[in-house]
Amino acid sequence: MKIRERIEYLSKPKPFTAGPDQTVLEAAREMSSRNIGSVIITDTENKVIGLVTERDLMRRIVAENKRPDEAKLSEIMTTNLRVAREGDNVIDWLRVMSNERFRRLPVVDDEGKLVSIMTQGDFVSYTWPELLKLFSDRVEKKLGFNNQHLWIIGGVLVYGIAMAVILVTAM
Template identity: 45%
Template sequence: MKIKDRPEFRSKAPVLTFGPDALVADAVAVMSEKNYGAAVIVGPDRKPLGIVTERDFMRRLLNKRMNPDKTTLSQIMTTELKVARADDDLLDWLRLMSNERFRHLPVVDDEGIVISMMSQGDFVSYTWPELLGRLGEQAKATFDVSPSLVLMIAGIAVFAASVVTIFSQLR
């Protein structure tokens, strides 16, 4: 499934963006008011330069006792930014976000301009039935499950249950 196919992608509020010279205090005020956990730092062309998250405020600002009224976002933003495209596979990004431990994913258009921001929370709505259905499809494509294989597995399960029963009666 592509990112753009998710209802969350189509219903997202506009991406919260700031320029690199914006003050942390101003960004925190807007993010708090609008209940945003992250904002994308963009240049004049709206192409992403970095991202700032609640974690950045804690680790790079508060932990270093920097003054939010004098610190710019460029001083604390994460610059190793990963960006997706709307046509990218959702499960690939979900896996990468989980493995690399980041929660916000800017989505850019063909020119590299930010058009959306997806979060792990948006991807969590990809429900278990959908995931299991997709895994089942992939398993079918990968393995040809023959009736003899199913009978063999069932036979092993019956044998194992019989052995457990016999040994429990011998005690």
Template identity: 45%
Template sequence: MKIKDRPEFRSKAPVLTFGPEAVVSDAVAVMSEKNYGAAVIVDADHRPLGIVTERDFMRRLLNKRLNPDETTLAQIMTVDLKMARADDDLLDWLRLMSNERFRHLPVIDDQGVIISMMSQGDFVSYTWPELMGRLGEQARATFDVSPSLVLMVAGFAVFAASVVTIFAQLR
């Protein structure tokens, strides 16, 4: 499935963006008011330069005892951005996000302009049911392909029950 096929992709609120010179305290106020966990820092053409998350505020601002009224987002943003395209495979990105431990994925168009931001939560809401469905399909396929496996398991169960019964009578 492609990212653009997710219902969340089409129904997402606009990405919260700021310029690099925005002051941290102003960004925190807006993020808090709108309940956003991340914002994308963009240039004048709306191309991503970085991202700030709650973790950035904790590690790069509070931990270093910087003043949020004087510190700009450019000073604390994460610049090593991973960015997706709407046609990218959803499960590939979910795997990468999980392996590399990041939760927010800016989605850009062919000109590099931000068009959406997906979170790991957006993907997980879909993938857990799908993964369980796929496991069920694989289990059914295994039994369809190998009926002898079912007979082996049933035979083992009968043998085990017989052994337990015999030992119970010997006592």
């Protein structure tokens, strides 16, 4: 499935962006008011040039005892970013993000302009139902029948055994 084909992708709010000369304090206050964990640094054409996360604030401002009202985002931003295209495969990016240990992925259009940001959590939550369906289909194919009945029967059996254990221990 393509990133742009996800219904949830279309409903995501516009990502928070800032210019490289904005102060860290201004960006941190906006991140706090929006309850978000990052700001994407863009140039005047809305092309991604960097990213600042809460972790960057901790490591590059707080831990180094820098003044957030004086430091610029360009001084602390991560610049070697991976960016996705709207037509890229969700599962491919989930794998890359997991293997390379990063959680935020700016998504750009064909002109390289920022359109969204996806997090590893977004991809997991968006793909989890599909993975469960795939698992269910494979079990059904192997067993030759609909496995939902097995889950219901198994659940009733587990519940029955649990109730019996509770009653026996209560006596």
